[in-house]
Each structure stands twice: as structure tokens, then as C-alpha cells.
Amino acid sequence: MTADRLLRASAEHSYDPDVEIDWDAPLADDLYFVPPHRSSLYGTPLWDALSEQQRITLTRHEASSIAGLGIWFETILMQLLIRSYYRDDPTTASSQYALTEVADECRHSVMFGRMIDKLDTPVYRPDGVNAALGKWIAATGTGPRMYAAILICEEILDTLQREAMVSEQVQPLVRMVSRVHVVEEARHVRFARDELASSVRAAGRARLAFDKVVIGRAAYLCGTRLIHPAVYRSVGIDPAAGRRAAWANPHYRETLRWAGERVVAYLSSLDLVAGPLWRMSGLLPLLDR
Structure with a gap:
């Protein structure tokens, strides 16, 4: 059973960030916080006008935006799981x-x-x-709505982090x-994929x-608020202008599509993408929008 295997894996492969991460190490002056080609403004005239340090600063705030969205979704997820546990057989x-x-x-x-x-x-x-x-x-x-919403955010962040964790530029x-x-x-x-498939049936x-x-609303939120418009203030760009430039940026639109590729394919196989x-989320392939 999947849950049995996951319990064993959790016992064998869990990490304590207090121990695993050197929180006192200084940040490097010349390294980015997300791979530069994943920055929302990469390849735009706004990006070209920034100095190298401004580009690093922008990715610093973009990484913080992604982490903030992650905390927000994880807090919702914890409430959902606790409510589910309250109803279920604890054995x-x-x-x-x-x-x-x-x-x-x-x-x-944390x-x-x-x-x-x-x-x-x-x-x-997210606000408002x-x-x-x-x-x-x-x-x-x-x-279905519980587990699909969980998967959308989890798998998008997972894809972005799998690339970031091996990038020498980060x-x-x-x-x-x-x-x-x-x-x-x-x-x-x-776990979420198995639970979603069961709940759909x-x-x-x-x-x-x-x-x-x-x-669909969860997909729209994650696609459009992965990078909060306020991050652009960090490099002197008006948030509305920065958001317009990012949303029109083919490099960033491809990043969104790439990050959502796995979860979109899985949800599509369950007929949950409609x-x-x-189409407004930015997560679908260009031909499907």
C-alpha cells in the first residue's frame, strides 16, 4: 500500500533544516537566487536595462515570492490534512x-x-x-478539489526547485x-496523486x-501569483509595468508552462483540466490556450 511505503520512507529519509542548513553562512555577492533564465523579466528590455547586481536583487525577491506562496499553500494544506485526519480512522x-x-x-x-x-x-x-x-x-x-489544488502548487514548486538545487548560479x-x-x-x-485518483473515482x-x-481557480492563482508584482519595486520598476512585461515575456511564459507540465499532464489524465x-493561468501549452 502506498501509505505504508511512504511512512517507511518518511522514517528513513526526513531532514531537520536546523541541522542540514548552515543558516549563518553569508550570502554570496555574485550568485543569483533563482537561475537567471527563470527570472520573470529575463530576456525583456527591462532585464537588459538592469545592472548585474539589480538582476541578482530581483531574483532575491522572486525567490522570496515563491517561498511566500509555498508557505501560504502549505498552511492551507496542513489545515486540510488535519481536518481529514479528524474524520478518519487514526489506526x-x-x-x-x-x-x-x-x-x-x-x-x-519554518x-x-x-x-x-x-x-x-x-x-x-496572496492577498485580497x-x-x-x-x-x-x-x-x-x-x-478532488482538495488534492488537485495541493498538487498544482506542490508540483510547480518541485519542478522549479529541482533545477535550482543543482544550478551553480544559485x-x-x-x-x-x-x-x-x-x-x-x-x-x-x-500521496496526493493516489488520493486524488481515488477521490475522482x-x-x-x-x-x-x-x-x-x-x-481551475487554484491553477490561475498559482500561475499568476507565483511572482508577486511588488517584487519589481526592489529594482525601481513599477509593479504594474513589471507584471505586464513578465506576462508578455515568452521566456517567462515558457517557464510557467515547463513548471506546470507534469501536474497538467496528470490532472488532464483525470479529466480535471477545463x-x-x-487558459488564463499560463500553465497550459501555447496551442491549448
Whole structure:
């Protein structure tokens, strides 16, 4: 059973960020915080006009934005898993793994918070309507919409971090944070994929029709708020102008498509990708938009 295997893997391969990461090591002056070709402005006239240090500063804030979104989603995920555990039989491997994942996510959120503090940036996270929708899904999410929303954010961050953790252009701190998260997140993705497939099989047509709308909204949020517009202020660019340039940037649009490729393929195999919000998210291949 998947949950049994994941419990064993968690016991054998879990990490303590306090031990694994050298939080006191200074940041390198000449290294980026995300691979430069993944910066939202890479290849645009705005990017060309920035100095090397400004480009590094921009990626510093972009890395913080990604971490802030990760914390926000993980906090929602922990609430969903606790609610699920409250309803379930605590003697089953599935419910015990859900609680084990909560412990993992607690460490991850602390790790991301410490990284943001070390980067000395604002805390970037969803606000307004997105924040309200986050509260709603944390309080009500079950079944397909719960696990699909989890997967969208988890797999996009996982793809970005798998590249960052091996890039010699990226700060050692960011590489180590990425490595710790990738190793443990692989288990979470496996669990969520299995639970999602089971919940889709059990759901009725009306339930799936509603959940597809919620799933599309989660995809739209993750695609459009992975990089918070306020990050552009760090290099003297108006947030609205920066967002327009990023959204029109073919390099960044390809990064979004690439980051979402695995999860889009999996959700498509379950017939969960549909509607205009998906097309507006930036996560679909160009021909499908």
C-alpha cells in the first residue's frame, strides 16, 4: 500500500533544516537566487536595462515570492490534512501518513520563513480575493478539489526547485533549502496523486463539475501569483509595468508552462483540466490556450 511505503520512507529519509542548513553562512555577492533564465523579466528590455547586481536583487525577491506562496499553500494544506485526519480512522496507514505529512510541512514552512528572513525581503503572499479564497478552501476543501489544488502548487514548486538545487548560479542557501524540500515533497506528491485518483473515482458528475471550477481557480492563482508584482519595486520598476512585461515575456511564459507540465499532464489524465481559468493561468501549452 502506498501509505505504508511512504511512512517507511518518511522514517528513513526526513531532514531537520536546523541541522542540514548552515543558516549563518553569508550570502554570496555574485550568485543569483533563482537561475537567471527563470527570472520573470529575463530576456525583456527591462532585464537588459538592469545592472548585474539589480538582476541578482530581483531574483532575491522572486525567490522570496515563491517561498511566500509555498508557505501560504502549505498552511492551507496542513489545515486540510488535519481536518481529514479528524474524520478518519487514526489506526490506518493513510491517516497516519497524513499526520506525518503535516509534520513535514511544519518544518518546511519554518524553513521557508527562515529563508525569507535571511534574504531580508518583504513577505510576499496572496492577498485580497486570493486570500479569501484560500481561507474558504482551507475550511471546506475535500476530495478532488482538495488534492488537485495541493498538487498544482506542490508540483510547480518541485519542478522549479529541482533545477535550482543543482544550478551553480544559485546561492548555496537556496540550493540546500530546495534540496531538502524536493526530497520530502516527492512523498507528498505520490500521496496526493493516489488520493486524488481515488477521490475522482468516488465523486459524482455534479461534484466533479463544481470541483473543476475550484481547481481551475487554484491553477490561475498559482500561475499568476507565483511572482508577486511588488517584487519589481526592489529594482525601481513599477509593479504594474513589471507584471505586464513578465506576462508578455515568452521566456517567462515558457517557464510557467515547463513548471506546470507534469501536474497538467496528470490532472488532464483525470479529466480535471477545463475552463477559461486554466487558459488564463499560463500553465497550459501555447496551442491549448
